[in-house]
Amino acid sequence: NAGVTQTPKFRILKIGQSMTLQCAQDMNHNYMYWYRQDPGMGLKLIYYSVGAGITDKGEVPNGYNVSRSTTEDFPLRLELAAPSQTSVYFCASSHEPDTQYFGPGTRLTVL
Amino acid sequence: LAKTTQPISMDSYEGQEVNITCSHNNIATNDYITWYQQFPSQGPRFIIQGYKTKVTNEVASLFIPADRKSSTLSLPRVSLSDTAVYYCLVGGFVSGYNKLIFGAGTRLAVHP
Helix, strand or coil: CCCEEEECCEEEECCCCCEEEEEEECCCCCEEEEEEECCCCCEEEEEEEEECCEEEECCCCCCEEECCCCCCECCEEECCCCHHHCEEEEEEEECCCCCCEECCCEEEEEC | CCCCECCCEEEEECCCCEEEEEECCCCCCCCEEEEEEECCCCCCEEEEEECCEEEECCCCEEEECCCCCEEEEEECCCCHHHCEEEEEEEECCCCCHHHCCCCCCEEEEEEC
16 A cells, blocks of 8 residues: 555745645545644644545635545645745545544645 | 643653653543654654553553543653654544644654
């Protein structure tokens, strides 16, 4: 099993550009999550999903969108990138709501 | 919403036992206590989870007193590779997965 995979690993965006962060898991987990982590801080939940077709907002959803068309994939869309979205983004999945498996992260810089 | 409080940082030496305590005074009846470890430039990794008393696995032990208002992660005989940030989380099915909050964690530095 590859576990949770994320692409790209690094990305630099200009203000106002858009992009999609990809996340996939091969563990047949129903629950998937997107977090962001700013330097020296803990993780903040952006969006989560309890299964294909079902998503909901977390703590910091503004400026982001998600979709969950399959069990395996949970892409995160950034529209109109802003410097405040410079962060490391982690995707995670779990069989149960509390024990999560994390991907390697995407380091995003918005200039 | 169960908030957790941990020490910001700790220092230890190789071969010592390290205990990291987490306070969660308003833990709900159905909440579990979960600890994650995070190395630089990596995602957090699940270490251990418990509900009450003591849980032990190949990596760590988790001690939870009867009132469940705190918990202690115990790392036996740490090595340099245990240098990481350790997060304590409280939550579970009834509390709602969207309410799992990662605090700033405890930065453990293990010295030779």
